[in-house]
Amino acid sequence: MALFPAPAKDDGLPASALRGSEARAAALVAPLERADEPGPPWTRVRVPTIPVSSPSTSIIVPTLEEAASVRELLFRIRRAVPDSEVIVVDDGSADGTADAAERLGALVLRRERRMGLASAVLDGFALSAGDVVGVMDADLSHPPELIPTLAALAEGGRITVASRYVAGGQISNWPLRRRLMSHVGAAAARGLLDLAVRDCMSGFFFAPRQAFERTRFRAEGFKLLLNVLVDNPNLQAVEVPYEFSQRVHGRSKLSAGEIVNFWRTLRALRA
Numbered sequence: 001m002a003l004f005p006a007p008a009k010d011d012g013l014p015a016s017a018l019r020g021s022e023a024r025a026a027a028l029v030a031p032l033e034r035a036d037e038p039g040p041p042w043t044r045v046r047v048p049t050i051p052v053s054s055p056s057t058s059i060i061v062p063t064l065e066e067a068a069s070v071r072e073l074l075f076r077i078r079r080a081v082p083d084s085e086v087i088v089v090d091d092g093s094a095d096g097t098a099d100a101a102e103r104l105g106a107l108v109l110r111r112e113r114r115m116g117l118a119s120a121v122l123d124g125f126a127l128s129a130g131d132v133v134g135v136m137d138a139d140l141s142h143p144p145e146l147i148p149t150l151a152a153l154a155e156g157g158r159i160t161v162a163s164r165y166v167a168g169g170q171i172s173n174w175p176l177r178r179r180l181m182s183h184v185g186a187a188a189a190r191g192l193l194d195l196a197v198r199d200c201m202s203g204f205f206f207a208p209r210q211a212f213e214r215t216r217f218r219a220e221g222f223k224l225l226l227n228v229l230v231d232n233p234n235l236q237a238v239e240v241p242y243e244f245s246q247r248v249h250g251r252s253k254l255s256a257g258e259i260v261n262f263w264r265t266l267r268a269l270r271a
């Protein structure tokens, strides 16, 4: 399966290393098979059937009222990347999200009230220890089975973006309004910030720890990836296609306020 590196940027790696990593990523993506052991329907998901190297990986999951999906999420993360560190940053969910996550072995940071997604990720990052750090939603829109590929590529010094907008990527069941917002937002961000990554608004991405450390965070709300991309122009960005699925439980926390935040973020990142 093809991967979609952004146009070459000087990341200090020889060309052969880039080719090698692409081959490795392709090997990771290709042999996905449907698991057919018994169990609840959501355990029958596509998982890699070859062992992957296990980089020291931290996965940050911001949560706000996600009790209905957090168990399945953590189960699938554990299965996909057993050695990873999972940090759930919960903003006072009243539905027991934090307790459920803790029972399932996640490191849980409990904040008292809703303080925004970007700040949740940053607080999660401060607790993390991984050489590679990733971010994903708790609502099962982002398949944990993609993590080994994203993490392995990030371990090689890349920003890896799970992408809906490269060949092989898809969106299922998203309302037209959200599709339009996402397309217009991504096109605006690409144009205004001169980014090559097509799904530059993705909330599912991994990067070497140093990329986060180098980032001067000024993104508000939802669009942290933009900030990481803008502040790490020398790192190669790679998009890995996946099928984004509309959340089944709960409701989206994207609000009109987040859209205002998005435009403010674009202005700040251009400055």
Ligand SMILES: Nc1nc2c(ncn2[C@@H]2O[C@H](COP(=O)(O)OP(=O)(O)O)[C@@H](O)[C@H]2O)c(=O)[nH]1
Pocket: 061, 062, 063, 064, 065, 066, 089, 090, 091, 114, 115, 116, 117, 120, 136, 137, 138, 139, 141, 203, 247, 251, 252, 253, 254
């Ligand atoms: N801790 C925390 N998590 C948040 C906040 N806002 C959203 N989230 C979580 O961030 C992720 C993305 O939000 P989501 O509602 O799925 O947005 P959408 O995918 O754009 O519809 C989900 O796991 C939410 O529970 C927040 O203010 N604080």
Ligand SMILES: [Mg+2]
Pocket: 137, 139, 141, 247
């Ligand atoms: Mg979501």
